[in-house]
Amino acid sequence: MSAEQTTTRAVIAAARRVVVKVGSSSLTDGAGALDPDRLGRLVDVLSARRAQGSEIVLVSSGAIAAGIRPLGLARRPRDLATQQAAASVGQGALLAAYTTSFGRHGHTVGQVLLTADDVTRRTHYTNARRTLERLLTLGVVPVVNENDTVATHEIRFGDNDRLAALVAHLVDADALVLLSDVDALYDGPPSRAGTSRIPQVRSLDDLDTVEIAGSGSSVGTGGMQTKVEAASIATSAGVPTVLTSADHAREALVGDDIGTLFHPTHGRGRARRLWLAHATTPRGRLVLDAGAVAAVSRRGKSLLPAGVVAVTGRFAAGDPVDLVDDQGEVVARGLVNYDATELPGMLGRTTHDLARELGAEYEREVVHRDDLVVLRSSAARSRHTRDSGRAGGELT
Structure with a gap:
């Protein structure tokens, strides 16, 4: 030995x-x-x-x-x-x-x-x-x-x-x-x-x-x-x-x-x-634009409504969701602050606009950075993640 x-x-x-x-x-x-x-x-x-x-x-x-x-x-x-x-x-x-x-x-x-x-x-x-x-x-x-x-x-x-x-x-x-x-x-x-x-x-x-x-x-x-x-x-x-x-x-x-x-x-x-990375099964997916992917994965920012381009799945506020890029690769996982029925009408809009139109409670993030974990994964592991619902990447 x-x-x-x-x-x-x-x-x-x-x-x-x-x-x-x-x-x-x-x-x-x-x-x-x-x-x-x-x-x-x-x-x-x-x-x-x-x-x-x-x-x-x-x-x-x-x-x-x-x-x-x-x-x-x-x-x-x-x-x-x-x-x-x-x-x-x-x-x-x-x-x-x-x-x-x-x-x-x-x-x-x-x-x-x-x-x-x-x-x-x-x-x-x-x-x-x-x-x-x-x-x-x-x-x-x-x-x-x-x-x-x-x-x-x-x-x-x-x-x-x-x-x-x-x-x-x-x-x-x-x-x-x-x-x-x-x-x-x-x-x-x-x-x-x-x-x-x-x-x-x-x-x-x-x-x-x-x-x-x-x-x-x-x-x-x-x-x-x-x-x-x-x-x-x-x-x-x-x-x-x-x-x-x-x-x-x-x-x-x-x-x-x-x-x-x-x-x-x-x-x-x-x-x-x-x-969050390993013990949760995502209830849905949020598709992010390129700017939001960079903000979440490289700059440690929260996810805002303006960076989300599509929503799939059925989830309630507080549920885990996967954040994916336009190719469907999992970028991060987080606890979402809105129901799946609320988010579609908020996509692409700023929190200030939403707060002015809908009330101050809509000025919050879609996923706060404290409730978010970034995942790095190879293409193969991403496929495994999509198939199994488990985080397949490396915690960062």
């Missing part, structure tokens, strides 16, 4: 605040039901790290899986309503198991359920951050999960890997550890003969020739692709990330050469903008 790698692995071992994410497949038995023994072994490892003075934030999947058996289901449900019902039943069982297991070590847990909507709107985001900070100050182990019982397709994170990466930045974590049923990232399918573990990734360019596929287990939602994306989000925010299996959690936390280490690629930036 190189000196540089040793130093970075040592950072994981010395991290004061660690976010750990565990997937459903690492907490359940062969039938998909919650396995108290597997959960207990993970808690033993996390409690040992907690006893050494570190703060632990646990992002845990498993609520839907924990509800499968009580509801008499044969497998993980596919429709949203049944998933929400299973999560409603399973969330209580999951938290009770964590309460009992951590309680054996003298540690208290607190449940934090989030939706993407909770952490992109200004007041909700501030409250989520404040709540997590206060729990940690009180010595509590926050157990974070997506609020599956109320989340709709429009306000879902999509997987807890992404959620964990965003939480790591939200709480200014020193490290992120992603635990699943795969012990590392490999240069091909692990079952294929001749594939090798990738011990470290310095940038996503290192993975250009790597075949990353797989949809995850039958009780989970994330495959290897989602974990690499999560690692990219975290490392772009300055948080070193280790990907390994739950069976190797102890080794990962003490800095052993286990799993795959993703090196930070950028320094720490504004947390809320990271959430």
